[in-house]
Amino acid sequence: MTGSDKYRLSCWFIRGSQAFRAGHHTEFNMSDVLKKSLKSRLTKLQCHFTWNLLDEEPDIAKVKDRLYDQIAFLDATFKYRIYNILAYTSYLNEDYEEATAYLHKAEEQLQEIETQDTYAKSVIIYANYAWIFYHRNHIIKAYMYLKKVREIREQYEFPPKENALLFEMYSEKGFCLLTFHGRHSERAKECFKKALDLDPENPELNSSYAIAVFKLEGYNCLKKPLDESFPLLKQAAQINPKDTVVKVFLGLKYQDLNNSKEGLRFIEDALHGTPEFPYLLSYVAKFYRREKMTDEAILVLNEATRLNPTSSHLHHQLAQCYKKKMTALKNSARKAKLQAQCTRAYTEDIADAVASAIFHLEKATEYKPTFVTAHIALACMYGRAKQYQKADERFHQILTMGNLTQEEKQDLHLNWAQYEQYKTNCQSESIKHYKEVLLIKCPTIFREFALQQSKSLAEEILTKNQFNDTGIDFLDFIHEQDFILPKSAMNDVPYEHNSENEE
Known part of the structure; x- marks a missing residue:
């Protein structure tokens, strides 16, 4: 911040003090006014604090574990991005000093890599600094970093330099979305696609885009496995042969396509690399x-x-x-x-x-x-x-745990129903829990499997006694439900459901 900037801020504080001493009845707190003005400017920045990462409750510990692994075992070129995300996770844990320390590491790491666009890469670090100092109530420092962001953006205001700034923003936003929460993969895919339009041969972006598409296919559990990621992963592996994560995902995709022999070759290659x-x-x-x-x-x-x-x-x-x-x-x-x-x-x-x-x-x-x-x-x-x-x-x-999702409730009651049916032989309890699954209208593999099992159980009861009230009532309940559901790609859903997309 220049001397004139500091002077301007000092004048604002002085005028506020004078107004207060002059006997104004309205409470006047210039610090609050400045902070409110600062917040308005900060919300217009492109950085981790404005990318809407909290639309689902994040597992911060899991995100940090994954980032620490990447720092320890992967290429150092993009560690500044990892430190940026760690700074944001520290903010979420209300550890602002640790967040500031991670941003220092991001700056240091960025200085170590050879790049032509250091300033363009710095702009998100500075934006995060501004937000952290805002939360630490260091208003002057926050304004200082806000000014740094503005000066860099002015340098990159016009083409072709503007593309360098856009490229960094799309790349880092996509990387953050993909790392922070797997279910942000659609948004990450869109960011990587925009960045690739600016630099189609970029190895890192080709890998990231392919991984985002691969993740999307995994989370789309109610449709047949898609093949969009397969050519993208193959291309990324060719462009960036040192990327072992791409290779292991390519191996899994070969396995999906019933070519496990070729998949195993990529799996072992990835395992040898890292x-x-x-x-x-x-x-x-x-x-x-x-x-x-x-x-x-x-x-x-x-x-x-x-x-x-x-x-x-x-x-x-x-x-x-x-x-x-x-x-x-x-x-x-x-x-x-x-x-x-x-x-x-x-x-x-x-x-x-x-x-x-x-x-x-x-x-x-x-x-x-x-x-x-x-x-x-x-x-x-x-x-x-x-x-x-x-x-x-x-x-x-x-059942007493808070914030269970609809899918988790279905998963719970489906497994509970199977447990009561096959382990304790308690038919009434089993029917109760199957009904709980079916009453949740969310179309998932849990509901689809519960429907199949419910029909089988009702038919089994009525086969033994076609006038059995329990069987008749249960079958009526099943038919009352709306079962217009998309067909899943489910091969076999045991009552201990396997989560294949935990990462």
Whole structure:
């Protein structure tokens, strides 16, 4: 801030004081006036504070874990963007000093990289500074950074320099949206597309755009898998062969398209490139798990949890692996029994798999008490272990958790219904919970599967006794519901639902 700027602010404060001493009856606080004026200007900036990142409640701890992994294991070129997001997460935790420190790191890292557009890249850092100092009530410093933003924007006001500023804004906004919350992928995709229009051959943007599209396909759980991301991921892997995240997603996409052999080649290439990156290892494990390479998935996830032992997501994935192992062992035991073979070893191994799944689910819910999917899986696994009191207590505990989404309520009641139907043989309770799923009109795989199971249960009751009042009433209830739902891409939805898009 120049001497004239400071002088102007001082004059405003002096005039305010004079007005107050002159006996004005209206309360006059020039500091509040300046802050209100500053807030109005800040809301017009392009930065993390104005990008509407809080339309869904964020998991700040999970976002920060992911960012720390990226700092530790990925290329240093774009760390300034990571520090920018960390500054914003610190603000959300009301730690303004830590937020300021992260912005200092963003500035330092930006000075270390070779680039022609340092000022264009700095503008979002300065905008974040202005917001942080506003929240710290350091009005003069906030105005100082606001002035820096204005001066940079004036330098880039006209083409072709204007494109450099737009490119940085679209790139960083897209990166932030994609990192901050997976369900912002549509907005991230739009940002990357606009940035690519300005620089079509940019390696980082090609990767980011492909990843955003890939994420969108994963979250779109009620439609058949889309193939839009496949050529984008292939192109990104060619343009940026060092991007192991793109390679692992390309491997998963090959698996979606029934070409697991080619997918495995990309998975192993990615694993060789960054063997100690927990975020990447979780997706490698996902590939192995879907390929029924359960032991390999467990091995990879054990390494990931060694690197990040408090990750609720990794513990949840390990539990999924042990559940799959349990299912495979049960199938083998049935075959052995049909062939009159001893099944004692299978019984012990199944018990060990169930115990391991429970251990990791308890860790997942300990490290993230709001992890609804893990709580539901834990309740179901207690049922598998015949620990019915713990299962009942867990289901009721989840029901009392605040801010459950419609999908989470459906997931809860579907699993609860299945638990009552198959584990406790309580038909009335099972019907009650199926009804709870169907009463929530949100079209999801949970509701669709509940519809299928409800029809089967009603038909089973009426097959035994066609005049059974319970069966007739339940079937009438089912037909009263509006079931015009899109067909899902669901292959098999077990009552312990697997969340494949936790990241």
